[in-house]
Amino acid sequence: MTPDEFRQAGYAVVDWIADYWATLDQRPVTSQDPPGAVAAGLPAGPPVHGEPVEAVLADLDTLVAPRLTHWQHPGFFGYFPANTSGPSVLGDLVSAGLGVQGMLWATGPACTELETVLLDWLAELLDLPTRFRSTGAGGGVIQDSASSATLVATLIAVHRAAGGRWRQVGVDRRYRVYASTEAHSSVEKAARIAGLGAEGVRLIEVDPVTRAMSPAALRAAIEADRAAGTVPALVVATVGTTSTTAVDPLPLIGPICAEHGVFLHVDAAYAGAAAVCPELRFGHAGLEYADSYCFDPHKWLLTGFDCDAFWVADAGELVEALTVLPEYLRNAATESGAVIDYRDWQVPLGRRFRALKLWFVLRWYGVEGLREHIRRGVALAARFADRVRADERFELVGPHPYALVCFRLRGPDGPNEQLLAAVNAAGPVYLTHTRVGGRHTLRLAVGSPQTRQSHVDEAWELISRAAAALPSGG
Amino acid sequence: MTPDEFRQAGYAVVDWIADYWATLDQRPVTSQDPPGAVAAGLPAGPPVHGEPVEAVLADLDTLVAPRLTHWQHPGFFGYFPANTSGPSVLGDLVSAGLGVQGMLWATGPACTELETVLLDWLAELLDLPTRFRSTGAGGGVIQDSASSATLVATLIAVHRAAGGRWRQVGVDRRYRVYASTEAHSSVEKAARIAGLGAEGVRLIEVDPVTRAMSPAALRAAIEADRAAGTVPALVVATVGTTSTTAVDPLPLIGPICAEHGVFLHVDAAYAGAAAVCPELRFGHAGLEYADSYCFDPHKWLLTGFDCDAFWVADAGELVEALTVLPEYLRNAATESGAVIDYRDWQVPLGRRFRALKLWFVLRWYGVEGLREHIRRGVALAARFADRVRADERFELVGPHPYALVCFRLRGPDGPNEQLLAAVNAAGPVYLTHTRVGGRHTLRLAVGSPQTRQSHVDEAWELISRAAAALPSGG
Structure with missing residues (x-):
């Protein structure tokens, strides 16, 4: 073309x-159509010779749009x-048109730097603690979703709890992750992916009215696990749960994590966006205790999926947990230590220029x-x-x-x-x-x-x- | 807007x-600019009041494009x-404009069905073994990248090797993953994420000329590990390695995996696209032994990142390894068993309508x-x-x-x-x-x-x- x-x-x-x-x-x-209606309308294979875009748009009208x-x-x-x-769609269109692969700073300097700066803008906009800014030891990155942010937080937490051994030996003891019974299913999925098993997740009871995590029950669970010889690694607190937008009490949960040296990830996937308004920041009280935090501009901040904004207080620890450096990715900029290579901040290697839609x-x-x-x-x-x-x-x-x-x-x-x-x-x-x-x-x-x-x-x-x-x- | x-x-x-x-x-x-050139050109925060799109396009010209x-x-x-x-960019544009969330069949029936059918089209186009088609027990799905495909394959492999215990208890023994010394770094990254540790990966020597995995060395490693009480779980064979496009000999590797009950994932991230040409399918000889296979249309098949095509021979086993079903995602279509919910085929929950760009x-x-x-x-x-x-x-x-x-x-x-x-x-x-x-x-x-x-x-x-x-x- x-x-x-x-x-x-x-x-x-x-x-x-x-x-x-x-x-x-x-x-x-x-759509009220039964399963199979779209599949039944498609040919058995791709065309041998090319077709014009208009033909595809016509099928979009008749076959696809009615079944969405x-x-x-x-x-x-x-x-x-x-x-x-509209602006998000256009930013994504520019990203698709540029077709830049942002795995390393060197493979797209503007792709990396714009993302770093925009995550600082967002941190300012939500009035997040300064520890999450890239100007200090922290920094932000775009993940595809809060599920992936929870997975990355789980990996850093286990890396920390293992005292540096995990990269080499993997899961060689029983780690425990804590979240409320109202937390998102991605907490269990992340624990399973990380090799902790469903039984590695302790679901903490909630207040029957507010549906917020009980700090006393959290403390009791951590202490019982510690006494039983397992290793408390991560607490996932939720600001705005999926069922009812309950807010876990960070000012009470944070000190428990600090006392027991447990990594605290705060999942504000939906509700975090509200913090652009000063009067709606109540859920973030106590956020200074968090080791990582995320919210989804792709939920309530007019930015198309996929755009989860994820921050850590200690970027060095994150990179240490996730980095692998093969020869074919070595380059002078990386070796200078002066740049961020976002491949080390996420599960996949490759990445799109997602900062554009946010911009x-x-x-x-x-x-x-x-x-x-x-x-x-x-x-x-x-x-x-x-x-x-x-x-x-x-x-x-x-x-x-x-x-x-x-x-x-x-x-x-x-x-x-x-x-x-x-x-x-x-x-x-x-x-x-x-x-x-x-x-x-x-x-x-x-x-x-x-x-x-x-x-x-x-x-x-x-x-x-x-x-x-x-x-x-x- | x-x-x-x-x-x-x-x-x-x-x-x-x-x-x-x-x-x-x-x-x-x-770009020949040093690190920091883009960041230095951006304001300290977002504008208080909105700006027209033309202002952003002007900054794209002066600030971003020269530093890509x-x-x-x-x-x-x-x-x-x-x-x-061009057509890929336009398909992605439609996807962004529709803004459909394809985590469940019910949240976007056409999004799911088009993807299933297109992955069957691709399987036909590459002449993949019939076991990967959705018309049997297998099926295809779009992952963001081959890294994620390798991770998902690793999780299924461990699930299988654990005889069903892994979902519940996690990594409770020493599993082993095998790939050649020339394999992509994502094999080690996936093993680390899955909690197997870097030492869970055995890098198998290659032929000094072809750079292809030595089947004899693979067999010896598996037998030694088995004798040592560890559990061989996964072999990742590569068709077209990153360094030199070496092709691991599937016809020799496959029988070893079959004999030892080890899951075989074939990573053809780059070279798989070549199989659209009948004369370039030599790398796929022996692919009938594979439990899963992937290639990246976003590398050499004119489709923008992110679009990794990943197939499994046993979709039931994949879903069993990854599914979590919270109440708020329950729906009649899922419970009917008649539909695919692609959230269970990948790490994140949410997903874009990526089949459109491929279409x-x-x-x-x-x-x-x-x-x-x-x-x-x-x-x-x-x-x-x-x-x-x-x-x-x-x-x-x-x-x-x-x-x-x-x-x-x-x-x-x-x-x-x-x-x-x-x-x-x-x-x-x-x-x-x-x-x-x-x-x-x-x-x-x-x-x-x-x-x-x-x-x-x-x-x-x-x-x-x-x-x-x-x-x-x-």
């Missing part, structure tokens, strides 16, 4: 996306948001634009919670400090399950569920920059009507 | 990329290629277009090798079965190091080095669709002249 062919086809694809966004709210949020879950839809309230934005987002919106986005989400969630609170058929489940509201019909689980199915089948909105204290609970998470008051009100109307239409009458 | 603002800014970014590509060969391949290694440059001959193409590439080029691209690279490399062979100052190092040529000035290392530095400082071309049998060796890898005969001839002229200008006279 020549540059001029790219120019023409590129305009067509840009138009296709603009049209998709402009018509999103006319589509149902999810539309995550950018203004009526998408499921899971946590994974919103992108485009930060510059298009500016600090005030990002704050406005977060505040609008919080206000819309509060508006929805008011509706729930005012309807005696329903109950709110726990507090809603950010832009996720958990709620349910009072009474048994069955009607709640039926309600969720009915609401999602209608088309204009999509919600998901969780279990809180064993009870089936609906979740409504606001995040899209396209979501207006009218969409949230429509969601409530649908829910209210669907509840009334249940066999039990709601 | 509204859809119409996106349309206008999108055209500008498409133009920027088209202009970048059209002017690439007027730029030096690498231009991986898409026709004179880029370093490492292995990591080439993209755009396969359809734009067609099978014949891809074969032409590979054959042109092989022919250009052969032409360069002829030049080296005809010049008595130089020697070829090993065979060049694909599009990488290893060569050196006869004699000591010093002049070779000086030659590489002088050639790269000139601007129009970029080469990297390795060590083969302890000797400093230059590598020239052809891969860019923009690389013509004239670029390869220019590279040779520069090398020849620089050699003549060395203090030693070449």
Whole structure:
């Protein structure tokens, strides 16, 4: 494809996306087709001779788009948001066009330096402790996801707990990882990948109302494990849990970690973005105890997946845990010690120029634009919670400090399950569920920059009507 | 950013990329600026108020582009290629615009099904054994890189070797991983991440001429380890090693793995793409013994990073090793057992719609277009090798079965190091080095669709002249 062919086809694809966004709210949020509908529509193999881009765009319209879950839809309230934005898409487009491989500083100096500086910008924007800045011993890096950040934190923690032996001998004793029963499943997955096994994870009980980790139970577990001859290596505290956005109490957890020499990773995958607003930084109190921290600009900060921002207080320890240097990667810049080679900060070797999408987002919106986005989400969630609170058929489940509201019909689980199915089948909105204290609970998470008051009100109307239409009458 | 603002800014970014590509060969391949030049040009923090996209594009021109290694440059001959193409960039653009999160079938049915079908297309295109097709017990998935594929293979191998205990108890005995001394550094990195330690990796000696793994040495190592009470878990065989594109002999390695019940992963990260041409499938002989296999369309098949194609013969075993199912991800489709949830095939939870870029590439080029691209690279490399062979100052190092040529000035290392530095400082071309049998060796890898005969001839002229200008006279 020549540059001029790219120019023409590129305009067509840009138009296709603009049209998709402009018509999103006319589509149902999810596909109702059964498994296999897309596969059945595809030929058995690739074409022998090339086809024009227009042919692919036509198939996108007829075959692909109708069988998607539309995550950018203004009526998408499921899971946590994974919103992108125009500037993010354009930054990613530049990254794809440059096709730079940023594994070493030497293989893309601007790719590395822009990332380092932007992670310092973000640390400033969220008012993170200075220990995470690259100007000291710390620094930030973009991981693909909070799962990978948790894995990297697990590896550093075991490296530290092993007193330097782990690189060479691997897991040669029983290490223990601690997280609350509400923590993300990636904590167990990371422990399994790291060779600690599911039994290497101790799930600590939570407060029955706030769903936040019990510091007393954490201390007891660490002390019991130590007494039993196992090695406490890592505590993962969560700011904004996946089920209910509970906030683990860092000011109480941090000193326990410090006392026992346990690595503290703070996972603020969803809620960290809220800290761009000074009034929403409460979850970060005590963050100065953390050895590492992450949040996902790809969730609630208008930057497309994959963009997890991960910081460590001691970059030297991280590199020591992960570095391998074969001959074919040796170069003068690396040997000078004056540069960062981000390959040593992550699991894979290769890496895309992901800082570009973050750069485009930060510059298009500016600090005030990002704050406005977060505040609008919080206000819309509060508006929805008011509706729930005012309807005696329903109950709110726990507090809603950010832009996720958990709620349910009072009474048994069955009607709640039926309600969720009915609401999602209608088309204009999509919600998901969780279990809180064993009870089936609906979740409504606001995040899209396209979501207006009218969409949230429509969601409530649908829910209210669907509840009334249940066999039990709601 | 509204859809119409996106349309206008999108055209500008498409133009920027088209202009970048059209002017690439007027730029030096690498930056000569010292570390810190980009960071010094950036402000201390993000702007308070938003800025237009044009302001970012202007900074791209002045600050970023001059400080890149231009991986898409026709004179880029370093490492292995990591080439993209117009259709790949456009497929990735659609993916960014859709912003779909493909962790579950339910969160993006088309995202999952297109990927499954395309990996079957690729398996057909490379003539891989039928055991890797999704129509049987196997199947393919896109990983970010071959490093991650190796890690996933390591985890399945340990899971199998542990007889089902590993998920629960982790690494509770000494497992061993085998790869040749020429294997990629990601084998050691994966073993370290998996908790096996560097000493869990046995590097098997290679034939001094072909640089391919010695089957006799592999057998001896496995038998010795078994006798010593450790557990042989995984052999990683390489088709096209990073240093010299050596091909490990699968027809001899496979039976050893089968006899000892050791998982066999085949890493064809670079060379696998060559198998789109029937005459270049020699490296895949014996692949029917493999439990898993990967190659990188993002290296030599015109698809932008990140796109590693990874297949397993037993998808059930893979999912068993990696799955974790929290309540908030439960859904009817998953419970039906009728769908693939790719989150269970990889380390992270979230995933982008990466099949789109592959789809755009396969359809734009067609099978014949891809074969032409590979054959042109092989022919250009052969032409360069002829030049080296005809010049008595130089020697070829090993065979060049694909599009990488290893060569050196006869004699000591010093002049070779000086030659590489002088050639790269000139601007129009970029080469990297390795060590083969302890000797400093230059590598020239052809891969860019923009690389013509004239670029390869220019590279040779520069090398020849620089050699003549060395203090030693070449």
